[in-house]
Amino acid sequence: MSELKKINGGSGSYLEWRRGSGRTIEILNIHVNRPDRKKGVGKKMIKQLKSTVDGNLVFAITRMSNRIAKEFYKKIGFREIAVLGKFYGSEDAVMFGIDL
Numbered sequence: 001m002s003e004l005k006k007i008n009g010g011s012g013s014y015l016e017w018r019r020g021s022g023r024t025i026e027i028l029n030i031h032v033n034r035p036d037r038k039k040g041v042g043k044k045m046i047k048q049l050k051s052t053v054d055g056n057l058v059f060a061i062t063r064m065s066n067r068i069a070k071e072f073y074k075k076i077g078f079r080e081i082a083v084l085g086k087f088y089g090s091e092d093a094v095m096f097g098i099d100l
């Protein structure tokens with residue numbers, strides 16, 4: 001398992017990612033400090049990740065019920081790749097990806 005990397009978005013906001021096999025990159029978590037949401041902080045951290053891992057395939061998984069995260073990933077250019085049945089206990093997840 002490769003090393004966990006962290007992008008610091010300031011004021012407790014962060015993005016955690018790691019390299020997978022081949023040219024894949026997995027976003028493990030993205031979190032924006034509540035008062036800072038909807039101000040472009042998430043988008044900025046993704047932009048930073050993109051510049052770090054240019055030329056790779058980036059994946060992210062989120063709960064089916066996480067409407068905001070799904071909107072977020074779509075808005076910043078990710079595509080829905082798969083529905084992962086019962087990924088979080090009884091809840092499905094959605095896998096998003098972007099080929100940089």
Ligand SMILES: CC(C)(COP(=O)(O)OP(=O)(O)OC[C@H]1O[C@@H](n2cnc3c(N)ncnc32)[C@H](O)[C@@H]1OP(=O)(O)O)[C@@H](O)C(=O)NCCC(=O)NCCS
Binds near residue numbers: 029039043068071
């Ligand atoms: C998902 C999350 C990271 C988005 O971060 P953010 O800094 O608020 O997002 P941005 O301001 O960069 O928004 C980028 C786009 O995402 C979408 N978006 C963000 N928040 C949204 C909301 N509340 N409702 C609808 N769309 C939203 C919009 O399309 C937005 O584009 P716009 O500003 O042109 O409208 C943030 O809401 C968060 O930390 N949520 C809790 C943790 C979480 O669910 N993480 C994802 C699963 S691991």
